[in-house]
Amino acid sequence: MTENVNSDLRAMQKEHGPLLEVSHLAIDFTTDTGKAVHAVRDSSFSVYPGQWVAIVGESGSGKSTSAMAVLGLLPGTGHVVGGSIKLDGKEIAGAKQSEFDKLRGTKMGLVPQDPMSNLNPVWRIGTQVKEALKANNMDVAHEKRSSLAKALAAGEAAVQLKGNDDETFLGSKELPELMDAAKKALNAAGVTGEAFDKAVAGFESEWVPGSETRWRVADDLIKAGVASEQAWSIAKKYVLGATMDDRIAGLLSEAGLPDAATRARQYPHEFSGGMRQRALIAIGLACRPDLLIADEPTSALDVTVQKRILDHLRMLTDNLGTAVLFITHDLGLAAERAQHIVVMYKGQVVESGPSLEVLQHPQHPYTKRLVAAAPSLASQRLISAHERGENVDALLEHKVAGEAALDKSEHIITVDHLVREFKLPRKKEMFKAVDDVSFSVKRGTTLAIVGESGSGKSTVANMVLHLLQPTSGKVFYEGRDTSTFNAKDLLNFRRHVQPVFQNPYGSLDPMYSIYRSIEEPLRIHKIGDNKSREKRVRELLDMVEMPQSVMGRYPNELSGGQRQRIAIARAMALDPDVIVCDEAVSALDVLVQDQVLRLLNDLQAEKGLSYLFITHDLAVVRQIADEVVVMQHGRLVEHATTDEVFNNPKMQYTRDLLDAIPGGKLQLGLD
Amino acid sequence: MGKYLLRRILQMIPVVLGTTFLVYALVFFLPGDPVKAMFGDKPINEAVAAQIRAEYHLDQPFIIQYFIYLKNALTLDFGNTFAGQPVIDEITRAFPVTIKLGLMAFVFEAIFGVVFGIISGLKKGKWYDTVILIVSLLLISVPTFVTGFVLQYLLGIKWSILPVTAGSDPTFLDLLMPAMVLGSVSMAYIIRLTRAEISSNIAEDYVRTARAKGMGNGQVMLRHVLRNSLIPVVTYLGQDIGALMGGAMITEQIFNIHGIGFLTYQSILKGEANLVVSIVTLLMLVFVVCNLIVDMLYAALDPRIRYA
Numbered sequence: 001m002t003e004n005v006n007s008d009l010r011a012m013q014k015e016h017g018p019l020l021e022v023s024h025l026a027i028d029f030t031t032d033t034g035k036a037v038h039a040v041r042d043s044s045f046s047v048y049p050g051q052w053v054a055i056v057g058e059s060g061s062g063k064s065t066s067a068m069a070v071l072g073l074l075p076g077t078g079h080v081v082g083g084s085i086k087l088d089g090k091e092i093a094g095a096k097q098s099e100f101d102k103l104r105g106t107k108m109g110l111v112p113q114d115p116m117s118n119l120n121p122v123w124r125i126g127t128q129v130k131e132a133l134k135a136n137n138m139d140v141a142h143e144k145r146s147s148l149a150k151a152l153a154a155g156e157a158a159v160q161l162k163g164n165d166d167e168t169f170l171g172s173k174e175l176p177e178l179m180d181a182a183k184k185a186l187n188a189a190g191v192t193g194e195a196f197d198k199a200v201a202g203f204e205s206e207w208v209p210g211s212e213t214r215w216r217v218a219d220d221l222i223k224a225g226v227a228s229e230q231a232w233s234i235a236k237k238y239v240l241g242a243t244m245d246d247r248i249a250g251l252l253s254e255a256g257l258p259d260a261a262t263r264a265r266q267y268p269h270e271f272s273g274g275m276r277q278r279a280l281i282a283i284g285l286a287c288r289p290d291l292l293i294a295d296e297p298t299s300a301l302d303v304t305v306q307k308r309i310l311d312h313l314r315m316l317t318d319n320l321g322t323a324v325l326f327i328t329h330d331l332g333l334a335a336e337r338a339q340h341i342v343v344m345y346k347g348q349v350v351e352s353g354p355s356l357e358v359l360q361h362p363q364h365p366y367t368k369r370l371v372a373a374a375p376s377l378a379s380q381r382l383i384s385a386h387e388r389g390e391n392v393d394a395l396l397e398h399k400v401a402g403e404a405a406l407d408k409s410e411h412i413i414t415v416d417h418l419v420r421e422f423k424l425p426r427k428k429e430m431f432k433a434v435d436d437v438s439f440s441v442k443r444g445t446t447l448a449i450v451g452e453s454g455s456g457k458s459t460v461a462n463m464v465l466h467l468l469q470p471t472s473g474k475v476f477y478e479g480r481d482t483s484t485f486n487a488k489d490l491l492n493f494r495r496h497v498q499p500v501f502q503n504p505y506g507s508l509d510p511m512y513s514i515y516r517s518i519e520e521p522l523r524i525h526k527i528g529d530n531k532s533r534e535k536r537v538r539e540l541l542d543m544v545e546m547p548q549s550v551m552g553r554y555p556n557e558l559s560g561g562q563r564q565r566i567a568i569a570r571a572m573a574l575d576p577d578v579i580v581c582d583e584a585v586s587a588l589d590v591l592v593q594d595q596v597l598r599l600l601n602d603l604q605a606e607k608g609l610s611y612l613f614i615t616h617d618l619a620v621v622r623q624i625a626d627e628v629v630v631m632q633h634g635r636l637v638e639h640a641t642t643d644e645v646f647n648n649p650k651m652q653y654t655r656d657l658l659d660a661i662p663g664g665k666l667q668l669g670l671d
Numbered sequence: 672m673g674k675y676l677l678r679r680i681l682q683m684i685p686v687v688l689g690t691t692f693l694v695y696a697l698v699f700f701l702p703g704d705p706v707k708a709m710f711g712d713k714p715i716n717e718a719v720a721a722q723i724r725a726e727y728h729l730d731q732p733f734i735i736q737y738f739i740y741l742k743n744a745l746t747l748d749f750g751n752t753f754a755g756q757p758v759i760d761e762i763t764r765a766f767p768v769t770i771k772l773g774l775m776a777f778v779f780e781a782i783f784g785v786v787f788g789i790i791s792g793l794k795k796g797k798w799y800d801t802v803i804l805i806v807s808l809l810l811i812s813v814p815t816f817v818t819g820f821v822l823q824y825l826l827g828i829k830w831s832i833l834p835v836t837a838g839s840d841p842t843f844l845d846l847l848m849p850a851m852v853l854g855s856v857s858m859a860y861i862i863r864l865t866r867a868e869i870s871s872n873i874a875e876d877y878v879r880t881a882r883a884k885g886m887g888n889g890q891v892m893l894r895h896v897l898r899n900s901l902i903p904v905v906t907y908l909g910q911d912i913g914a915l916m917g918g919a920m921i922t923e924q925i926f927n928i929h930g931i932g933f934l935t936y937q938s939i940l941k942g943e944a945n946l947v948v949s950i951v952t953l954l955m956l957v958f959v960v961c962n963l964i965v966d967m968l969y970a971a972l973d974p975r976i977r978y979a
Contacts, residue, residue, distance in 0.1 A: 071883060073879055073882055101882075101886070101888075103885075104882065105884050110880065112876060112880055112883070114876060119877055120875075120895050121877075121899075121974070121975055122899055122972070123894070123898075131884055131886060132884035132885065132886075135885045135886040135890065136884075136885045269975045280880070283884060284883070287884075
């Protein structure tokens with residue numbers, strides 16, 4: 001977008017007034033006992049046409065609830081009890097569902113949070129896109145473009161848009177003939193050699209049936225050197241409108257799905273999470289809404305996928321002139337993507353303003369905490385309470401030297417040429433999940449394994465934990481090969497090497513009280529009597545900063561962050577040497593994540609623990625790790641100290657991962 | 672798919688062998704001597720008894736008898752009853768009646784079960800939801816013969832709407848009440864299953880996504896709530912066909928319907944091993960085939976399930 005267009009946009013926004021204006025909104029949920037729970041109180045914000053506005057807050061802050069109220073899709077007993085929601089100046093708070101039906105799809109679209117559960121598993125992807133088009137009686141033969149988008153396009157295109165006919169879509173039937181005609185026209189215009197090939201390649205990638213319009217085809221031809229009149233006559237002759245199937249494929253392909261016509265016939269379970277999210281974006285934008293509500297659209301995805309999808313969404317909404325209400329818990333992500341930030345805390349808007357302004361000069365204490373906690377904005381390793389002010393490297397050297405004197409091996413865990421293969425169903429060849437990976441964890445330090453999902457990092461963790469047998473290669477603990485361990489050695493090994501898993505909801509037995517969960521390892525290893533075990537559990541709870549009163553409670557009564565603390569307390573119960581954290585903080589909100597990371601770091605300083613830290617999030621790595629191993633497709637692609645990886649990445653893949661950190665390049669001007 | 676089907680059909684062979692063996696053994700070791708029973712009050716003529724025993728191979732050891740039965744069954748000769756009737760004739764006479772009854776019960780439970788289940792699931796907490804729930808609980812907890820007697824008394828005797836019992840050649844109207852009784856328990860289960868499925872599916876994220884597309888309530892319900900909710904209901908219904916055939920025994924006794932259940936009961940009393948084993952094998956085949964169809968149907972209804 002040029003500067004010129006940008007100022008046009010701002011002028012239009014000003015003239016138009018806010019697209020969405022929420023003022024003094026209040027939302028209640030009614031409990032079973034009839035008591036009202038105030039989910040949102042007195043919150044106000046507005047979204048101008050074509051603008052990205054982010055609502056930031058932790059889970060339970062009312063950010064999603066506010067957005068759902070705008071769509072008229074409050075769950076369960078939720079209802080708007082006060083304030084107003086104006087869409088295009090029209091009051092919609094308290095409107096009937098049938099009135100909302102008319103607004104949803106065409107005026108407002110939704111890209112939901114969890115791509116896994118938001119597509120109906122029994123319908124084909126294409127069918128689910130079609131439903132959106134059908135429900136709003138969309139004209140699939142012509143593009144619908146907002147006045148804003150038209151104005152923006154006019155600034156870029158070399159052609160003058162006349163009427164609706166120019167918005168006719170290209171159909172798949174006419175594509176081959178159009179391509180032939182275009183080639184002939186190029187020849188006639190004297191375009192040859194490299195220029196010709198380049199132009200044709202451009203047409204092939206640009207001319208997507210059901211997405212490319214007549215005026216764009218003409219525009220492309222003119223730009224390639226075909227005379228204006230001839231270009232228009234070709235476009236008019238061969239761009240005659242798309243069928244429903246073309247339009248579906250066009251939408252999916254706009255959302256970044258390759259080979260969309262085939263993909264449209266597949267079912268959701270045949271798609272990866274990222275692909276499903278693209279399909280959901282296609283659905284959300286299918287009817288060209290003025291406002292798109294994106295409710296944590298990428299929280300369930302890997303950072304690299306997140307970046308690609310958000311980049312794409314940005315490009316699409318810019319082209320269409322769609323305003324986006326972007327909901328996220330990551331302030332860094334919000335600041336990077338949105339022009340305006342609204343911070344919500346406990347159901348109220350505590351701060352709002354232009355993104356950089358909020359980030360650089362946070363006013364409210366909660367915003368200040370968010371800024372401090374955002375992993376994407378942190379620039380260095382956490383320093384524990386004991387070490388604050390000291391040089392980490394010097395400290396490490398000191399520690400290593402101290403231990404050498406104790407005549408123990410410097411490397412507590414060594415992984416040597418580890419390979420793990422899996423048998424795939426209906427396939428003969430084995431799938432190499434981990435391919436020749438070697439590294440070692442120094443005593444008292446943290447080594448992070450980074451990679452996207454499917455890179456084999458969790459498989460490595462499971463082999464280190466001796467929960468999975470390697471196909472070949474060895475794991476050494478304290479210099480001893482773990483594969484030679486007998487039952488007694490193994491019990492001892494399990495005592496000293498403890499895991500903390502990703503999902504704090506799944507890794508605690510829901511039928512066990514918190515006390516029983518933490519006490520269980522002590523009982524298994526027959527340590528102490530009932531009384532001393534209880535004392536130990538109390539100590540552990542203190543250690544993870546949880547009140548002792550939680551002992552009698554059950555996991556479902558605790559929040560995600562609290563459960564993860566319990567999981568850490570359980571791992572600490574046996575005074576281990578090594579803790580393997582498999583995505584231990586990935587499922588947590590930023591503030592909670594920050595607390596857990598600090599806790600882990602302080603424990604490391606106190607007890608001299610070593611961590612093997614598995615994560616897909618490089619931002620977290622910077623805060624906790626001393627060394628980083630980067631994995632891709634089961635292979636180790638880079639191994640260096642954290643500072644080296646961040647300051648001087650050697651592999652392109654590592655650079656991609658670094659680029660994907662949201663807000664990584666924001667200049668904060670903080671001290 | 673073809674491979675899967677073949678494997679499933681081959682799996683039937685051990686099932687058939689096992690069932691026939693078990694049932695044959697059960698009837699064989701039943702207390703009482705069927706041949707002696709044939710003489711009734713008259714003194715037993717040992718010569719005639721020995722002749723009958725030889726004719727039906729009853730003088731042979733159990734295992735030999737079983738193999739003789741199997742060998743004949745392979746040539747579709749299922750032997751004769753003690754009265755001299757071919758077993759196959761008895762079955763072909765009784766089976767159509769049971770099929771008719773079973774199908775009527777099936778249609779009854781499918782229609783009313785699903786309809787009441789949907790009403791109940793969509794309007795959870797309304798008074799009629801409560802009524803439907805209580806009635807379904809009642810039908811599940813009260814034994815079929817009690818339901819049968821109550822209906823016989825109310826519909827048959829007190830109000831005289833429907834015939835109280837059916838004869839040997841029952842009409843549609845004769846079988847209406849028995850079919851309702853036979854299908855009542857399954858109907859109650861289907862109501863509860865449909866209700867539970869609908870109320871859990873309605874809270875699914877994809878239903879919200881559908882609403883966000885701008886789809887009207889009717890379309891959302893039809894395409895996203897009902898379509899998904901009916902998958903387990905259809906599979907339950909399919910498996911129930913087999914169960915209805917077997918469950919007809921009590922219903923046919925109550926209403927004096929001369930179907931398969933009635934025949935089985937009579938032949939167990941008389942110790943007619945050939946007849947009992949043949950009927951049970953037939954019922955078992957119906958059951959296994961129904962199961963296979965259900966599994967195929969399941970794959971057709973739910974794209975996530977593929978057989979290889």
